[in-house]
Amino acid sequence: xxxxxxxxxxxxxxxxxxxxxxxxxxxxxxxxxxxxxxxxxxxxxxxxxxxxxxxxxxxxxxxxxxxxxxxxxxxxxxxxxxxxxxxxxxxxxxxxxxxxxxxxxxxxxxxxxxxxxxxxxxxxxxxxxxxxxxxxxxxxxxxxxxxxxxxxxxxxxxxxxxxxxxxxxxxxxxxxxxxxxxxxxxxxxxxxxxxxxxxxxxxxxxxxxxxxxxxxxxxxxxxxxxxxxxxxxxxxxxxxxxxxxxxxxxxxxxxxxxxxxxxxxxxxxxxxxxxxxxxxxxxxxxxxxxxxxxxxxxxxxxxxxxxxxxxxxxxxxxxxxxxxxxxxxxxxxxxxxxxxxxxxxxxxxxxxxxxxxxxxxxxxxxxxxxxxxxxxxxxxxxxxxxxxxxxxxxxxxxxxxxxxxxxxxxxx
Amino acid sequence: xxxxxxxxxxxxxxxxxxxxxxxxxxxxxxxxxxxxxxxxxxxxxxxxxxxxxxxxxxxxxxxxxxxxxxxxxxxxxxxxxxxxxxxxxxxxxxxxxxxxxxxxxxxxxxxxxxxxxxxxxxxxxxxxxxxxxxxxxxxxxxxxxxxxxxxxxxxxx
Ligand SMILES: Cc1cc2nc3c(=O)[nH]c(=O)nc-3n(C[C@H](O)[C@H](O)[C@H](O)COP(=O)(O)O)c2cc1C
Ligand code: SF4
Ligand code: FES
Numbered sequence: 001x002x003x004x005x006x007x008x009x010x011x012x013x014x015x016x017x018x019x020x021x022x023x024x025x026x027x028x029x030x031x032x033x034x035x036x037x038x039x040x041x042x043x044x045x046x047x048x049x050x051x052x053x054x055x056x057x058x059x060x061x062x063x064x065x066x067x068x069x070x071x072x073x074x075x076x077x078x079x080x081x082x083x084x085x086x087x088x089x090x091x092x093x094x095x096x097x098x099x100x101x102x103x104x105x106x107x108x109x110x111x112x113x114x115x116x117x118x119x120x121x122x123x124x125x126x127x128x129x130x131x132x133x134x135x136x137x138x139x140x141x142x143x144x145x146x147x148x149x150x151x152x153x154x155x156x157x158x159x160x161x162x163x164x165x166x167x168x169x170x171x172x173x174x175x176x177x178x179x180x181x182x183x184x185x186x187x188x189x190x191x192x193x194x195x196x197x198x199x200x201x202x203x204x205x206x207x208x209x210x211x212x213x214x215x216x217x218x219x220x221x222x223x224x225x226x227x228x229x230x231x232x233x234x235x236x237x238x239x240x241x242x243x244x245x246x247x248x249x250x251x252x253x254x255x256x257x258x259x260x261x262x263x264x265x266x267x268x269x270x271x272x273x274x275x276x277x278x279x280x281x282x283x284x285x286x287x288x289x290x291x292x293x294x295x296x297x298x299x300x301x302x303x304x305x306x307x308x309x310x311x312x313x314x315x316x317x318x319x320x321x322x323x324x325x326x327x328x329x330x331x332x333x334x335x336x337x338x339x340x341x342x343x344x345x346x347x348x349x350x351x352x353x354x355x356x357x358x359x360x361x362x363x364x365x366x367x368x369x370x371x372x373x374x375x376x377x378x379x380x381x382x383x384x385x386x387x388x389x390x391x392x393x394x395x396x397x398x399x400x401x402x403x404x405x406x407x408x409x410x411x412x
Numbered sequence: 413x414x415x416x417x418x419x420x421x422x423x424x425x426x427x428x429x430x431x432x433x434x435x436x437x438x439x440x441x442x443x444x445x446x447x448x449x450x451x452x453x454x455x456x457x458x459x460x461x462x463x464x465x466x467x468x469x470x471x472x473x474x475x476x477x478x479x480x481x482x483x484x485x486x487x488x489x490x491x492x493x494x495x496x497x498x499x500x501x502x503x504x505x506x507x508x509x510x511x512x513x514x515x516x517x518x519x520x521x522x523x524x525x526x527x528x529x530x531x532x533x534x535x536x537x538x539x540x541x542x543x544x545x546x547x548x549x550x551x552x553x554x555x556x557x558x559x560x561x562x563x564x565x566x567x568x569x
Contacts, residue, residue: 085532165477181435183474242536330494
């Protein structure tokens with residue numbers, strides 16, 4: 001299969017600008033710069049590209065939400081915070097093909113009229129940030145980035161900005177707050193970043209893999225992009241498969257690829273020939289699937305129909321020996337730890353969830369505690385400022401609902 | 413903080429469209445240089461950047477990679493999220509804890525090591541993972557951890 005996001009990664013020295021250019025790199029940027037910026041937006045819109053950061057919002061549509069007046073400063077931010085447990089796809093792009101991201105980002109910046117951009121990368125990815133800084137310097141030296149890109153008169157300067165260990169800073173408005181030197185607390189929306197973003201200016205935030213898909217779309221045209229995947233979920237996804245599989249790693253497949261195939265063929269099946277118990281299909285926030293629910297296509301709509309989400313495409317595989325209450329404990333602990341604390345249902349709810357699940361897992365709970373967990377999840381849902389409250393409630397609540405017998409066995 | 417750090421921070425401030433954006437990089441710089449952020453440095457930083465102390469403190473206390481308490485010169489963080497703990501991260505933490513004779517949140521008497529658990533490090537495909545200061549170690553085992561700790565001890569002896 002032709003690759004969109006991982007075509008260069010096995011080539012020696014794939015990070016270097018020379019290798020990237022030899023393999024056709026920055027041709028898409030040249031092409032984009034020869035088109036009117038509105039045309040670039042319409043090509044991306046036509047491709048149906050949706051965000052790869054978790055929410056799946058159509059990129060072209062997001063760009064069209066920007067105010068028509070282009071005179072005020074506007075910003076493009078690449079979200080490389082990658083904090084969702086089970087997710088390790090963006091780092092592959094940055095580590096092994098940084099110019100693909102820089103090219104995609106520079107095209108997007110041209111399309112939306114941004115002169116200044118930031119790549120917000122999680123602080124723990126220090127060595128990857130260094131790869132990126134080096135690549136940016138190379139790109140600037142050769143005129144692919146910076147003040148006068150390829151003598152076109154267009155300017156786009158990118159800064160690498162390191163986070164400092166906070167999951168919630170992956171949420172786009174918390175990320176903006178963090179870039180403004182504040183604690184990462186999501187903003188009330190509307191206004192959306194398109195109208196009021198970084199420093200109050202129009203801003204677009206886009207995931208690494210979303211931006212890295214753009215050079216292909218410009219080079220090959222939206223129709224070729226749409227020949228991958230399926231309606232409403234075009235293109236490919238970098239699936240990160242981890243946990244109890246023989247060959248964990250990042251694999252690029254078209255949207256809509258069977259989850260069963262990804263686990264049993266691509267990732268080599270379950271470790272030690274054990275049986276599968278469950279799969280968390282899109283990062284820890286995605287509601288868990290039971291072993292008999294994995295005959296499913298990995299695209300936005302199919303997963304929603306199955307009561308879960310595609311999320312980040314980070315697939316956590318759990319074998320028959322895994323205790324789901326243990327997993328729920330880890331999830332509850334994570335969400336309680338990462339809640340920014342500004343909405344009561346999320347702040348109090350996640351710490352109550354943690355307390356209750358810890359008690360149940362320690363075999364000190366009661367049936368009433370299980371009911372209380374489910375009730376709490378219902379209260380949290382829909383009553384918080386950002387999607388994290390919902391994520392906590394769906395993630396933990398689904399584990400309890402689908403594996404209730406395991407929780408009950410611990411309290412009886 | 414010393415003059416070099418101060419100069420570096422002043423330079424950082426000029427790099428961004430708005431000075432406040434330099435706050436997190438400045439805090440990270442202090443963290444990296446001293447292993448933690450002392451209260452005096454927070455006050456000094458608020459003066460250099462002309463930001464309210466409360467603002468500087470609120471940011472400094474929010475992020476898990478910034479520490480307001482002195483940590484060991486080698487701060488070991490063990491990932492305890494789902495994938496790592498299923499693939500043996502849990503016993504790694506207790507092993508290291510026993511080996512160094514400290515619990516989570518403590519520093520060894522010689523000030524060399526401190527220990528903490530962290531949430532997902534983005535290494536789930538290469539689990540279990542730990543981080544020592546800014547270095548990331550993946551597919552880690554008890555043997556490898558032993559090697560790392562011994563190498564540090566030898567270097568610092
Ligand atoms: C709690 C939370 C954490 C998030 N973390 C990330 C992240 O680490 N990386 C990311 O790209 N998007 C993350 N998002 C989604 C962003 O808010 C935003 O939708 C995304 O960056 C937009 O880019 P995209 O449309 O290209 O996906 C997170 C959202 C929430 C609610
Ligand atoms: S839902 Fe949670 S993380 Fe999101 S804003 Fe509210 S308290 Fe913060
Ligand atoms: S769970 Fe440990 S690195 Fe993700």
